[in-house]
Amino acid sequence: MKPASFKYYAPESLEEALVLKAQYGDEARILAGGQSLIPAMNFRIMQPTVLLDLNLLAELSYISSKESAVLHIGAMTRLSEVEDDPLIADRVSLLHESLPYIAHPQIRNRGTVGGNIAHADPAAELPVVALATKSRFRVQSTNGSRWINSDDFFRGYFETAIDSSEILVELEVPFHAASTGWAFLEVSRRSGDYAMAGIAAVITLDSDYICRKARLVYLNLSDAPLEAKQSADMLVGETLSDELISQVANKASEEEIMPMESLHATVNYQRHLACILTKRALKLAYGRAKET
Amino acid sequence: MSDNHLIKVTINGTKHTSSVEARMLLSDFIRHELGLTGTHVGCEHGVCGACTVILNGISVRSCLMFAVQVHGQQITTVEGMATKATDLHPLQEAFREAHGLQCGFCTPGILMSLIPFLDDNPSPSEEEIRAAISGNLCRCTGYQNIVNAVKLYLERDS
Ligand SMILES: Cc1cc2nc3c(=O)[nH]c(=O)nc-3n(C[C@H](O)[C@H](O)[C@H](O)COP(=O)(O)OP(=O)(O)OC[C@H]3O[C@@H](n4cnc5c(N)ncnc54)[C@H](O)[C@@H]3O)c2cc1C
Ligand code: FES
Ligand code: FES
Numbered sequence: 001m002k003p004a005s006f007k008y009y010a011p012e013s014l015e016e017a018l019v020l021k022a023q024y025g026d027e028a029r030i031l032a033g034g035q036s037l038i039p040a041m042n043f044r045i046m047q048p049t050v051l052l053d054l055n056l057l058a059e060l061s062y063i064s065s066k067e068s069a070v071l072h073i074g075a076m077t078r079l080s081e082v083e084d085d086p087l088i089a090d091r092v093s094l095l096h097e098s099l100p101y102i103a104h105p106q107i108r109n110r111g112t113v114g115g116n117i118a119h120a121d122p123a124a125e126l127p128v129v130a131l132a133t134k135s136r137f138r139v140q141s142t143n144g145s146r147w148i149n150s151d152d153f154f155r156g157y158f159e160t161a162i163d164s165s166e167i168l169v170e171l172e173v174p175f176h177a178a179s180t181g182w183a184f185l186e187v188s189r190r191s192g193d194y195a196m197a198g199i200a201a202v203i204t205l206d207s208d209y210i211c212r213k214a215r216l217v218y219l220n221l222s223d224a225p226l227e228a229k230q231s232a233d234m235l236v237g238e239t240l241s242d243e244l245i246s247q248v249a250n251k252a253s254e255e256e257i258m259p260m261e262s263l264h265a266t267v268n269y270q271r272h273l274a275c276i277l278t279k280r281a282l283k284l285a286y287g288r289a290k291e292t
Numbered sequence: 293m294s295d296n297h298l299i300k301v302t303i304n305g306t307k308h309t310s311s312v313e314a315r316m317l318l319s320d321f322i323r324h325e326l327g328l329t330g331t332h333v334g335c336e337h338g339v340c341g342a343c344t345v346i347l348n349g350i351s352v353r354s355c356l357m358f359a360v361q362v363h364g365q366q367i368t369t370v371e372g373m374a375t376k377a378t379d380l381h382p383l384q385e386a387f388r389e390a391h392g393l394q395c396g397f398c399t400p401g402i403l404m405s406l407i408p409f410l411d412d413n414p415s416p417s418e419e420e421i422r423a424a425i426s427g428n429l430c431r432c433t434g435y436q437n438i439v440n441a442v443k444l445y446l447e448r449d450s
Pocket of ligand 2: 335
């Protein structure tokens with residue numbers, strides 16, 4: 001239960017961090033909050049030879065809304081800061097609502113937005129929220145920076161589109177559009193545990209309460225956050241009757257998700273959870289969309 | 293390949309200077325190097341909360357940080373709660389009276405989670421108290437008396 005030896009760097013600027021990342025490539029792991037990396041090192045599941053600790057980089061810790069309609073969150077912003085941010089609570093309520101589901105308060109005090117996303121655990125909350133809100137990620141290397149859409153970012157278990165010379169520096173989250181309702185729900189065995197199943201639902205209505213846009217994204221029901229596009233499309237152009245909601249829930253849970261049997265849940269049980277969560281989430285999101 | 297670093301850190305008001313290997317966990321530094329064994333180690337993967345300490349005013353898991361990362365920072369452990377080593381902090385008094393502990397293994401971590409929480413939120417609801425200690429496992433008390441102890445402390449404090 002002790003980590004193997006490694007060479008430790010604590011760069012004092014992003015510039016310096018990028019040079020080190022370019023130099024060491026895959027050999028160097030980024031140390032953000034350490035709340036996923038250090039447990040893995042304690043178990044020696046991971047034995048990186050070089051750690052680049054980003055904790056001195058205040059320049060990567062911010063929540064800013066200089067542009068209208070979007071919010072930028074620096075990669076090293078702590079999860080607890082996002083949880084407490086009033087602007088996020090108001091304008092990206094889905095993100096706000098997902099935060100308390102992530103681990104425990106002490107873990108959120110240390111864990112970062114960038115770490116939660118870069119780690120790409122299919123059971124993590126922020127990747128699901130990012131996909132549901134159509135967020136983008138900015139990654140940077142000594143050669144410059146590029147934006148990656150959340151649709152192209154998650155590649156499977158703990159795999160992302162970040163290159164070995166790049167560091168994730170920022171997340172861009174759009175504000176919820178007008179007449180938009182949201183819901184984030186999950187089922188886990190204990191408070192703070194990784195969930196057995198979860199969902200983020202976002203729907204936008206027109207003035208007649210007809211659904212104009214819908215996104216349904218599932219947590220821990222595939223090897224990456226999974227967007228159920230066909231099921232969500234069934235909602236577009238329709239009013240959300242209980243009957244339609246049931247049809248969508250059945251389609252998503254039977255046909256679109258790809259659950260993997262685990263110690264805690266059989267595939268059938270995961271499909272059952274997905275079906276119930278979809279119904280609840282759609283009703284909640286629909287009600288909220290009508291109120292806004 | 294040992295990678296040593298010189299760190300200066302203030303723990304419970306006392307400055308310490310030490311050379312640590314990069315891979316040394318903060319929990320091991322506190323217990324083995326400084327001999328402050330009030331900080332307990334249950335799981336070393338962030339689940340149990342026994343190792344919780346206060347870093348610059350916020351609760352963190354000391355098993356999920358390296359000692360080298362606290363260079364220049366302030367830490368409080370359970371030993372630093374009361375004003376004198378022989379005294380108890382009023383929250384500790386309340387734990388004693390309300391039977392907020394049995395074996396006591398989880399207690400330091402619970403206290404280190406509660407102190408910053410109660411600073412931020414001096415009159416929490418029961419639900420908020422339970423959420424604040426939701427990341428701390430206790431195998432003895434069933435939590436009820438821990439919650440009662442916090443309530444007793446708050447009653448007296450007001
Ligand atoms: C007991 C416990 C329960 C938890 N429960 C949950 C839960 O329910 N839901 C959940 O989502 N998470 C959970 N977590 C994980 C927690 O949220 C982590 O904090 C988070 O997943 C990773 O964030 P971090 O900042 O700690 O990253 P680290 O652990 O520092 O890093 C994680 C990985 O991402 C890489 N990385 C980090 N930052 C960057 C960057 N800027 N650029 C490129 N790569 C980077 C690292 O190299 C590493 O491979 C739990 C953790 C614990 C200990
Ligand atoms: S020993 Fe740190 S959380 Fe269990
Ligand atoms: S008192 Fe024994 S573990 Fe809590």
